[in-house]
Amino acid sequence: MKRSIELTKDPIDEGLMVSSRTLSHQMGAVVYFSGIVREGEQGRKIDAIVYEAFEEMAVHQFKLIFDEVEQKWPIESIRLIHRIGHVPVNESSLWVEVTSPHRQEAFQACEWLIVEMKKRVPIWKHPQFVGD
Amino acid sequence: MKRSIELTKDPIDEGLMVSSRTLSHQMGAVVYFSGIVREGEQGRKIDAIVYEAFEEMAVHQFKLIFDEVEQKWPIESIRLIHRIGHVPVNESSLWVEVTSPHRQEAFQACEWLIVEMKKRVPIWKHPQFVGD
Amino acid sequence: MLMHPIQQMIEIKVNFFSYFKDLTGCEATRIDLEEGATLEQAMEMVREKFPKLESMKRSTLVAVGLEYVATDHVLSEGEEISLFPPVQGG
């Protein structure tokens, strides 16, 4: 399985990522997930979220999750970008691409890896409340 | 719910579609599905699929499906492009974008609408077998 | 020479899609029905006209206009029927 994991302080250029996609001729499905910073957190309005990561461990834990994805589903490639630092409302904090022969496994793998990320990958949110 | 449905003979420029996305500040999730023409159909190698549509009915049936999506989940927008005519192997025949406040509903709505499309939307595949 | 002067006839266009066009050899045909005829009666007439459709009976989808309707739907002048095999979008 091809894999790419990136933690970055820069905005995620999703259009560019999609345009640079490569797929073998056996692949029939690509699922993308974009996680966007919403203006509300804990019932209060925010400007942004500052994401903190234990970077080396985060990358390692993503790799372990990808190893498990590879055991579970016939996925050809995963590309994942998680933004760290200051991410304004309405911008993407997470972008994931999963490619596979058929659609069900791409959806399942994409959802599963996000759920696992939220259990294990050491990244934390610091909401920047409006007026604070 | 904002909605856009397009049947087109042209290649789908997914990067451009993604770059032109607009979201309200309450949205936290975007799910995309790209359906790609695979080189094998019915155990034989193909060059392309020619997609035939009963276009007016296809658009109408997509609208009915979107109406149901709107009843079931708090989706802000759906954009869908289905290519018709000759689609070479490794190119997208279908592109769907679903935006919503949270990820679960975006995944559920995106998968559900594809399943419903495959039951009701009058589009047919004509595989172009290699050597035929 | 009207044999049944009270019985109005309606003409219905029938469209075929995908390999139903190959089975029938045509994209569309027209059938004449007595007013009040149902979709089921129209389909029987179409199958008589194109016997190769008979074997596809169980996997035929039928629309009137842009909608899937029940086979007891009563047809009206100007409505179009479409017959096609299972759909395969995506």
Added chain:
Amino acid sequence: MLMHPIQQMIEIKVNFFSYFKDLTGCEATRIDLEEGATLEQAMEMVREKFPKLESMKRSTLVAVGLEYVATDHVLSEGEEISLFPPVQGG
């Protein structure tokens, strides 16, 4: 003056993340443990040093190096412990 010349001591670095840094007032600390000490024993020592972590006991995640390990893990010189609250990526 070695009181227990046979008992080797090891120094372990402990890292804190997210609001655990606020609770402890530091990013990292170091603790001295007897050789053969477990992760559980190290965590007890950390909680004694930073009593505010006690209330977070049930929602504390612990890693040694880059891995989540069982609390009976025996620590070795050079290993680093990281303590942090539930993760929230995405």
